[in-house]
Amino acid sequence: MNTRQTLVERCSALFEDLSFGASRAWKDAQPGRKVVAYMPVYVPRELIHAAGMLPLGILGAGESLEVIHGDAYYQSYICRIPRSTLELGITGRLDFVEGFLFPSICDVIRNLSGIWKLQFPDVYVRYFDVPQNYVDGIGGSYYRRELEELKEGLEHLAGRLITPEALRASITLYNENRRLIAGLYALRTERPWQVPSSELYLVVRAGMVLPVEDHNQLLKDYHAAAVEEELPIRDKSRIVLSGVFCEQPPLSLIKAIEMAGCYIVDDDFMLITRWLLQDVPLDGDPLQNLVDAFLHHSAETSAKYQPEAKLKGQYLVDAVKGTKAEGVIFAAPSFCDPALLERPMLQTKLDATLVPHIGFKYAENSGQMQPVREQAGTFADSIKLWSNP
Amino acid sequence: MTAADIVKEPSMLKQKEMIAHNYDLLTSAEARGQKVASTFVPGNLNELIRCFGLLNNLPEINAIQNGMRQLSGDYILEAEKRGHSEDVCTYVKADLGMMAKGNLAPNGKPLPKPDVLLLSYTGCFTFMKWFELVREQYQCPTIMLQVPYQGDGQITQNMRDYIVKQLKEEVIPTLEKVSGVKFDIDRLREHLAASAKAEDDLVWVLETGKLKPSPIDAYFGGVYYIGPIFTAFRGTQDAIDYYRLLRQEIEARIAAGLGPITPEGTMAKQKYRLVVEGPPNWTSFRELWKMFYDEGAVVVASTYTKVGGTYDLGFRHDPNHPLESLADYCLGCYTNRNLPQRVDLLQKYLTEYEADGLLINSIKSCNSFSAGQLMMMRTLERRTGKPGAFIETDLVDPRYFSAANVKNRLESYFQMIDQKRKVAATTGVHA
Ligand code: SF4
Ligand code: SF4
Numbered sequence: 038m039n040t041r042q043t044l045v046e047r048c049s050a051l052f053e054d055l056s057f058g059a060s061r062a063w064k065d066a067q068p069g070r071k072v073v074a075y076m077p078v079y080v081p082r083e084l085i086h087a088a089g090m091l092p093l094g095i096l097g098a099g100e101s102l103e104v105i106h107g108d109a110y111y112q113s114y115i116c117r118i119p120r121s122t123l124e125l126g127i128t129g130r131l132d133f134v135e136g137f138l139f140p141s142i143c144d145v146i147r148n149l150s151g152i153w154k155l156q157f158p159d160v161y162v163r164y165f166d167v168p169q170n171y172v173d174g175i176g177g178s179y180y181r182r183e184l185e186e187l188k189e190g191l192e193h194l195a196g197r198l199i200t201p202e203a204l205r206a207s208i209t210l211y212n213e214n215r216r217l218i219a220g221l222y223a224l225r226t227e228r229p230w231q232v233p234s235s236e237l238y239l240v241v242r243a244g245m246v247l248p249v250e251d252h253n254q255l256l257k258d259y260h261a262a263a264v265e266e267e268l269p270i271r272d273k274s275r276i277v278l279s280g281v282f283c284e285q286p287p288l289s290l291i292k293a294i295e296m297a298g299c300y301i302v303d304d305d306f307m308l309i310t311r312w313l314l315q316d317v318p319l320d321g322d323p324l325q326n327l328v329d330a331f332l333h334h335s336a337e338t339s340a341k342y343q344p345e346a347k348l349k350g351q352y353l354v355d356a357v358k359g360t361k362a363e364g365v366i367f368a369a370p371s372f373c374d375p376a377l378l379e380r381p382m383l384q385t386k387l388d389a390t391l392v393p394h395i396g397f398k399y400a401e402n403s404g405q406m407q408p409v410r411e412q413a414g415t416f417a418d419s420i421k422l423w424s425n426p
Numbered sequence: 427m428t429a430a431d432i433v434k435e436p437s438m439l440k441q442k443e444m445i446a447h448n449y450d451l452l453t454s455a456e457a458r459g460q461k462v463a464s465t466f467v468p469g470n471l472n473e474l475i476r477c478f479g480l481l482n483n484l485p486e487i488n489a490i491q492n493g494m495r496q497l498s499g500d501y502i503l504e505a506e507k508r509g510h511s512e513d514v515c516t517y518v519k520a521d522l523g524m525m526a527k528g529n530l531a532p533n534g535k536p537l538p539k540p541d542v543l544l545l546s547y548t549g550c551f552t553f554m555k556w557f558e559l560v561r562e563q564y565q566c567p568t569i570m571l572q573v574p575y576q577g578d579g580q581i582t583q584n585m586r587d588y589i590v591k592q593l594k595e596e597v598i599p600t601l602e603k604v605s606g607v608k609f610d611i612d613r614l615r616e617h618l619a620a621s622a623k624a625e626d627d628l629v630w631v632l633e634t635g636k637l638k639p640s641p642i643d644a645y646f647g648g649v650y651y652i653g654p655i656f657t658a659f660r661g662t663q664d665a666i667d668y669y670r671l672l673r674q675e676i677e678a679r680i681a682a683g684l685g686p687i688t689p690e691g692t693m694a695k696q697k698y699r700l701v702v703e704g705p706p707n708w709t710s711f712r713e714l715w716k717m718f719y720d721e722g723a724v725v726v727a728s729t730y731t732k733v734g735g736t737y738d739l740g741f742r743h744d745p746n747h748p749l750e751s752l753a754d755y756c757l758g759c760y761t762n763r764n765l766p767q768r769v770d771l772l773q774k775y776l777t778e779y780e781a782d783g784l785l786i787n788s789i790k791s792c793n794s795f796s797a798g799q800l801m802m803m804r805t806l807e808r809r810t811g812k813p814g815a816f817i818e819t820d821l822v823d824p825r826y827f828s829a830a831n832v833k834n835r836l837e838s839y840f841q842m843i844d845q846k847r848k849v850a851a852t853t854g855v856h857a
Contacts, residue, residue, distance in 0.1 A: 114513075114790045114817065119797065139577075143551050147575055148798040154806060164577025164764070168588075169554070169570060175595055179574070179588035186584070271727025272779050340555050341568055346561050369511075376795055377511035378518065378555035382562060384509060398513070 041236070041262040044255065048239035051246055052288070054152065055102055055125065060093050060246050061133050071195060073136035073161075076122070076146055076284045078340060079312045080138045080165050081327050084188055086207040086249060088195035093134065094245030094309065097121045100287040100402040110152065114373045117400045118284035119149045126157060136161035136194050138187075142283060142340040143375050144195040161194045163187060169342040171332045178252030188324065204323040211248045212316045217256035218244075219311065222303070226360045229300035230270045232263050234278075235291045241307055276361045278304040279353055279383065284370035286311040287400045293406040294336050294366065298417030305338060312336050317400045339379030350379075350386030357392050363420045366413065393420060435687065437672040442652055444668065446533065448481075448658050453535035455481055461605055464540040464560070469548025469573055469735050469756035473617035473661040473743065474597070482658040483540060486558070489520040491532050493822035499501035501527060502823050515552045515791040516823040518559065525563060539564055542604045544597070546571040549733070549761030550794035552846075568673030569600045573756040575823045577765045581757045589753035617661035620741040626668035628655055629737050632674055635726035636779050641679040643686040643693070645725035646715040656734030661743075688719045697722030698843055701775045703729045703768075703794050703802065704790035706789040707819035710827045714819075717836050727775035729768070732760035739771075761794045769805050776810050782843045783837075784814040790826050813846060815839035 045308070051059055064070045073085045074093045082092040098121035106127045107120030125131050137160050139150035150164040166183055168176030194197050218241055240259045244252040254305035278294070282305040294301060315334045316325050337343065337352035355366060363389055369376035382395060387394050395416045397409065434442075455462050463480045465471070467487065475482050492498040501523025502516055508526065510519050514588050524530070529537045543561055545568060547553035554570075561568050563604075569590050574585040631651055637642045642648070651672065659665040685693040689712055700718075702725050707714055718725070735741065736758050745752035760768070776784060784806055788796045803814040817835050820826035 110798075112788055112790075112796060115793065115797050141575065143553075146799040147551075147577075147763055149791070150479050150577055154764070154766050155769070155801065166574045166577060169572040170592060170596070174589050175588070176572075178591070179584060182584040186582075218812075228508050257523040306637065309488075339555070340551075341574075343558065344568075344570065346565060346568065349558060349562070357456060372513045372793075373554065374514055374552055378552065378559065380511070381509045382558060387563065398511075398515050 039258040041259070041266050044259045044262060045236050045239060045376050048243040048255070051243045052099075053060065053101065055098055056130050057093065057133070059090055059247055063091050063248055064133055069196075071190070071342055072133055072134045073138065073194070074131065074134045075138040075165075075309075076140060076142070076149075078142050078308045078338060079335075080140050080309070081166070081184065081331075082125055082249070083204060083207040083211050083254070083317075083327065084184070084191055084199060085136075086210065087203040088191045089197060090136070090195055091191065091248060094307070095122055095125070095131070096242075096245065096285050096307075099124050099285065100289075100404070101205040111316060114372055115145060116284050116370045117402065118370070119145050121153075121401065122149065123152065123156070126153070132325045134160065136163070136191070138163050138165045140165045141167055143373075145374075146283075153351070163176060163190055167331065168358070171344070172424060173329075177328055180331060181325065184324055184328060201323050208317045208319060208323055208326070210253065211288050213253050214244065214256070215251050215310065215313060216316070217260070217321060221260055221263075222311070224260065226302050229273070229275065229302055230268050233268075234295055234301040234304070234391050237287060238288065238291055238306060241310055244310060245307065270405045273298050273300045273420075274364060275300050275302045275360065275362045276416075276420075277302060277353065277356050277360060278368060279365055280367050280369035280373070280376040280380065280396075281306050282308050282340075282376070283373065284401050286368055287401060287403055288398055289406050290403065290409055293410045294413045297410045297413035299366070299413055302362050303356045308336055308338055326344070339375040350383045354382050354386055354390055354392070357390075363393070364416060364422060365392060365394040366416065369396070369398055371398045371400055393423065394408075435675050437668060438650070438677055440668050440671055441650065444654060444659060444664050449531045449533045451466060452481055452483055452537055453531050453533060455538045460539050461541040463542045463544045463601075465544040466548075466553050467656050468550070468759040468761060469546045469571075470656075470734070470754060471544065471546060471571070471597070471662075472658060473614055473621055473779045474593075474601070474752065475544070476617055476661055477613045478601045478603070478607045481542070483537060485521045485560070486517050487657055488524060488531070488537070489517045489822050490708050491581045492520055492524060494711055495532065496709065496824070497524075498822035499824045504525055508571065515556075516821050517791065518552060518556045520822045521556070522559060523753055525560075525770045533749060540566055542566055543568040544571070544601075545569065546573060548573040548756045548759045549575075550792075552794070554830060557747060558815065567600060567604055569597050571597055571756070573762060576757065576763050576767065579764050583755060584609075585757055586750060586753045589756060590749045593749050593752065611748060614748045618743040618748055618751060619745040620663065620666055621655075621661045622744070623658065624655055624665040624669045624743050625735075625737045627673045628652070630739055631669070631672055632727070632731060634680065637680060639683065639685045640699065640724050640726050641676050641684060641686060643688070643718075643725050644708065644713070644731060645728040646688075646718065647686050648728055648731040649706060652734060653667065678726070681823055686724060688715065690716070690719070693719050693722075693724060695722040696724045698783075698840055699724060699726045699779065699781045699785060700785050701725070701727045701772060701779060701781045702785050702787060702800065703772060705730045705733075705789050705792065705821055706787065707827050708822050709790075709824040710819075713829060717833055721836065722839050723840065726779040726781055729760050729772065732771075734759065736760055736763075736771075752836070765798050765802065769802050769809075772802065772806055773809055774800065776806065776812055781812065785837070785839065786816045788815065788816060788818045790820045791823070792821065813839070813842050815842075
C-alpha cells in the first residue's frame with residue numbers, strides 16, 4: 038500500500054543510495070540506454086529525455102560518504118559539493134554515466150567541468166552556459182544556439198535524433214512534473230503540518246534519480262497520501278528557507294529547523310524542478326518554447342543577474358508574502374560565493390519590509406545540529422513574540 | 427643596497443606618473459564635469475570607454491592599491507561588520523569597506539560616484555554580484571556585458587556574435603546616453619590600433635623570460651609590466667610610450683647580461699626558474715618577493731599576467747574588426763579559459779621557458795582561479811616531470827598571509843628542485 042510512510046521510506050532509500058541503484062536499474066533494463074548527469078541549478082532535462090536518455094541529478098554525496106580522494110583535489114576553503122561529487126566519480130559510483138552537464142552557477146562548478154574533462158575523458162562533458170541577458174534577440178538568440186549545440190551533442194551521444202514530437206512528449210511529462218511539485222509546495226504552504234519539509238524534500242529529491250514518468254506517479258501518490266492522513270497542527274512559525282540551491286544541507290538540518298518550531302513554507306531546494314514557472318507551451322517549435330520559458334518565465338536565484346536594481350531581491354520578498362511567511366532563515370554552504378554575496382542584498386530588502394531573518398552556514402556533512410536547533414528555536418520564539426505582543 | 431638607494435628606471439617613473447595623473451583626473455572628475463565608468467580589469471573595454479570621453483575607475487586596482495598600502499585589512503573588517511561573509515572574495519569587501527570609509531583614492535581625495543557601472547564579467551561570477559552590491563549604493567545605470575565561458579576550450583561564433591550584439595544593442599547605446607557623446611567607430615579603430623602597438627611590446631617583454639639569465643621577473647615584476655595595458659591606459663599614447671621605454675630598458679639589461687630589478691637592486695644569481703600560477707598576495711607583496719629573490723628564484727612566466735588578456739598567444743586588438751576583436755579579447759582572458767586550456771598553457775610555459783617547476787599561489791578569495799588548481803598541478807607534474815608546489819595566501823586580506831608557512835614551503839620546494847637536479851646529474855636523466 039502507498040501510505041505516506043512507505044512512500045517516504047522508498048524516497049529515503051533512494052536518497053541514501055550513493056550507488057544510484059535505481060538509475061542503474063533503469064539503464065540495465067534495456068540495452069543501449071544511456072544516462073546523463075547534471076549538477077544544480079538548471080539544465081533542460083527535456084532534451085536529455087527526448088533523446089531517450091535518463092537525466093540524473095547529482096547534488097554531492099551528502100553526509101554519509103567519507104571523502105578521501107576529493108580532498109586531495111580541493112583546498113579547504115572551497116565548498117564541499119565539488120569534492121564529494123569528484124569522490125563519487127573517482128570511486129566508480131558514476132561509472133554508468135555517459136554524459137555530464139555542468140550548469141553555469143558559479144566558478145566552482147564551472148571549473149569542475151574542466152576537472153571532469155581531464156579526469157574522465159570518455160564522458161561527454163558540457164559546461165551549460167545560460168544567458169544573463171533576457172532580451173529575445175540578444176540573450177535569446179545566444180541561448181537558442183547553445184541549446185542547439187547541446188541538442189546536437191546529446192543526439193550524438195544517444196545515437197539518435199531528437200525529433201520535435203519526442204521533445205514535445207518530454208515537455209509534456211516535465212510540465213506535469215513541475216505542476217505536481219508546485220501542487221505539493223502549495224499544499225505545504227496551505228497546511229504545512231500535513232507536508233513536513235523533511236518528507237517533501239525526499240519526495241522531490243527522488244526525482245533526481247528516477248525517470249520522470251515514475252517520479253510523476255510518486256508525486257501523485259504522495260500527494261494523495263498527504264491529503265488523506267491528518268497530522269496534528271502545531272504552533273510553529275512559518276519561515277522561508279533561502280540559500281540551499283546547490284550543496285545540500287544534511288537532512289538532519291531540515292529536521293532540526295522543523296523540530297525547533299518552524300514550518301518551512303518555501304525554499305530553494307532543487308530549483309531545477311521549479312525553474313520554469315509556467316507550463317512550456319506545446320504548440321510551435323518546442324526548442325524555441327524552452328528558450329522563451331527560460332528567458333521570460335524562470336525562477337530567480339543568486340546565480341542570475343537582475344537587470345533592474347529595484348527588483349533585486351524582490352523574489353524573496355514575494356516568496357515571503359506569497360506563502361504568508363513570518364521570517365526567513367538564510368542557510369548557505371560555507372564558502373558559497375553566490376549565496377553569501379547575495380545574502381546582504383536580500384537582507385536589505387527584507388529589512389525594508391520588516392521581515393525578520395537569521396542566517397547560518399552549513400556543509401553537506403555538518404554533524405552538529407545543536408547550534409542550528411538553538412538558533413532556529415530562538416528565532417521561532419521571537420517571531421511568536423513579535424506577532425503576539 | 428637598500429630600497430631607498432634604488433635608482434628608479436624611467437619606465438617605473440613614467441608608470442607612477444601615469445597612475446598618479448589618472449587618480450588626479452578621477453578625483454577631480456566631478457568638478458571638471460567629466461563622467462566616470464566603473465568597470466573591471468579582465469575583459470575591460472577601455473578603448474570603447476575612451477570613445478565616449480569617460481574615465482575608467484577599476485575597483486580591483488583600488489583594492490590592490492589599498493592592499494599594498496596596508497589599508498585593505500580595515501576595509502575588509504568594515505565590510506564584514508556590515509554583514510559580508512568572511513568566506514567571500516576579499517576584493518569585493520575591500521571595495522565595499524573603502525566606500526564605507528570615505529572612498530579615498532591614494533591621493534587622499536574621494537573617488538567620484540560613477541556615472542555608469544559597466545559590468546563586463548569575464549572569467550568570474552563574483553563580478554556580477556560585486557556590481558549588484560555596488561549598484562545598491564550608487565543607483566546609477568548598470569550595463570551588463572556577459573562573456574560566455576570557453577567551456578569546451580574554444581571560442582564559437584555564437585559566443586562572439588552574442589558579445590557583438592550586446593555591444594551594439596546595449597553597451598554602446600547606453601554609453602552614448604550616459605556620456606552624451608555619439609559613438610564613432612573610427613575613433614575606436616584608432617584606439618585599437620594604439621592598443622595593438624603597446625601589446626606588441628608587452629609580449630616582447632614577457633617573452634624575454636625565456637632567456638638565461640632572465641632579464642625580467644614575470645610575476646613580481648610582471649605585475650608592474652601589465653599595469654598600463656590591463657587598466658586605464660590601453661589604447662593611449664601613454665601606454666605606447668611606456669612599453670617602448672620598458673622595452674629599451676630590458677634590451678639594455680639583456681645586452682649587459684643583467685637579471686631583473688628587485689626592490690633591493692638587480693638580482694644577481696638565478697638559481698631557480700619558476701612558472702607561477704595564480705594572483706600574487708598584495709598585503710605582503712614585498713615580503714613574498716624577497717623570499718624568492720633571496721633564494722635566487724626568478725619567475726620566468728606567470729598566468730596572472732594574462733588575466734587581462736592573453737596577448738602572448740597571438741591576440742591583438744584589431745582596428746579592422748573593432749567589435750569582434752573586443753569580443754575575442756574578452757573571451758580569451760586567462761580565467762575565461764577552461765581548466766584543460768589552462769593546463770596546456772602552463773605546460774607550454776614550463777617547457778618553452780625551460781622552467782624548473784611550477785609554483786601555485788592559491789588564493790583563498792578566488793574560486794575562479796583556485797578551484798581546480800590541485801588537479802592542475804598534479805596533471806602538470808605528470809605531464810612534464812617537473813615538480814610543483816602549492817602555497818596558500820589571499821589577495822588583500824592580511825589575515826591569510828602566514829609568512830612562516832609560505833617560507834617553509836618555498837624552502838622545501840627549492841630543496842626538492844636541488845635534489846632533482848642532483849639525481850639528474852648522477853643518472854644523466856633530466857626531468
Ligand atoms: S555550493 Fe555554492 S560555491 Fe559551491 S558549487 Fe554550489 S553554488 Fe558554487
Ligand atoms: S573571485 Fe577572483 S577573479 Fe573574481 S573578483 Fe574575486 S579575485 Fe577577481
